[in-house]
Amino acid sequence: MFKPLYIASALALLAGTASAETLTVYTSQPQDQMTQVIEAFRKDHPEIQVELFRSGTTEVLAKLQAEFAAGNSPADVLLIADAVAMTKLKNENRLMPFPEAKVDGIDPALIDADKTFFATKLITTGIVYNTDNVKQPPKSWADLATPEIASQTIMPSPLYSGAAVIHVGTMEQQPEFGAAYMEKLADGGAVAGQGNGTVLEAVARGEKSYGVLVEYMAMNAKAKGSPVDFVFPSEGVTAVTQPVAIVAGTNVPDAAKAFIDWQLSKAAQEQSVAQGYFPLLADVKAPAGYPEVASVKVMPADNAKLLADDKAIKEGFADLFGG
Template sequence: MTRLLMISTALTGLAQSAQAQSLTVYTSQPQEQMTEVIAAFNEAHPEIEVELFRSGTTEVMAKLQAEFAAGGSPADVLLIADAVAMTQLKQDDRLMAYPDAAVDGIDPALLDADMTFFPTKLITTGIVYNTDLVDTPPTAWADLAAPDVAAQTIMPSPLYSGAAAIHVGTMIQQPGFDWPWFETLADNGAVAGQGNGTVLEAVARGEKAYGVLVEYMALNAKAQGSPVDFVFPAEGVTAVTQPVAILAGTDAADAARAFVDWQLGQAAQEQSVAQGYFPLRAGMAGPEGYPDPASLTLIEADNARLLSDGDTVKQTFADLYGG
């Protein structure tokens, strides 16, 4: 009887331990979307309680770095729109490798060779415009430099947005653009907001006619009746893959691996499409009204240069646009 009681007590302890699993996720994905993400994840993993910190990528990274400097972060998982920041964390030995992650169906070219961070979706940056204010939409990045267009243009700042940091860092590597193009925009009246949300709000309200924006925000707003539309510029789009990673030193490694696998799986990819993102798994269609992902022209960037030039890019942009 005593032996049975001991076994029962042990099993009860294991059950309580399983129920008590908690996971802290730091993310730059919009709050309303993350609420949906956590709800869907908990359908598959009701035993894992998720705590969330959400802000722009730059602020998320600043919080992480401050916590590291103070001795450690409570974060277990990081989900941000910045593979360059992930690369820096990897170099600093802040990420845990997960060689058995569920990456079937994902283009190997998008994967970190050491399996420390993983793409979850494709997010491109192009041009949003207000359909009440613009009769002839722009078709190319070069169109934004025209004085009458630049004067009505707003863009996100790399000081706040990881996607913006990638966009600016990529564009300055392109012949015909580089810093002189950004200088021309500034000279002709273009301004910078904070994150992508400020750009969408300004264009949707008619405060600005044009904006540099991630596609899903513009197309989601259009679908909801906002007077905006989106252009995939002729020269191509810059792109981020919103990688997910497990922080080294996590005390919730099993729960973190479960979250990563779920993010890479079919259910999460279908949810991403429903939220307006291009999927990464092969054979999946994008959201209604989006072009075929295979038809996109992605502007290539030297990722090593994106990393090494990151601080300079932010400072130069701030000198031009404030911040």
């Protein structure tokens, strides 16, 4: 479990600091990456200071809801890996629409129809494996469920990870898998960790040979010499888009809009690629070693159904794998 971190940007220029607006961002994006995001954003917008609250998706949302219940939140912008949670906040009128956001070149399917939240990157979930332990890597989700592989598999829990909620719920929506797929994994001996980080650690150390993981964590670890590799399963991947949104009631709407537009810009997309993410813009190349975005099959997901089924997804998973 991540511990919350409050970090004020130390990048404010001495000149003009007194008149600068302060933007508060709540996020679940990894700390080192958010530091880079803030640095790059501040270069383009030195008039805006940034304060950051960073934790896991579940803790970020819990903090936000507690603040709403108390009357208000200091958050101006929310950046999390959970479109389902964004849909819930939108339905509760907690997000401010931004119809004039600069979305040219981005697939409309990745943007909320009412322009209350916006994809910032494409993060897919597939299969990581330990290259020392595995000589014949799996090719499909079906392979992962075979007893000899399932018994050596670890996955993130929807009780800790927003991406895991979407993964499990999306898999259950697919006719060829349904709820029976998770039951098959559990019956075969697969186990659940907490977040994606616990999965990567277990596979990299060889404690487990296979894992269900977001691709950038596996690819970044591989690039640093870890004995892991990643499979984009033949049936398709599940995906999150790390949406960004303006919190309704913000006192700095112009600064919040500037942050949204920057996140959708080519500069931000190129930074995302450098951090190991798929870009949203067609004229920005995917990271080295990744397939082109157009070649990646993403399994469809109904966000409204994922929201409606959220409690059942978590309870069903806990019944199978423990809470």
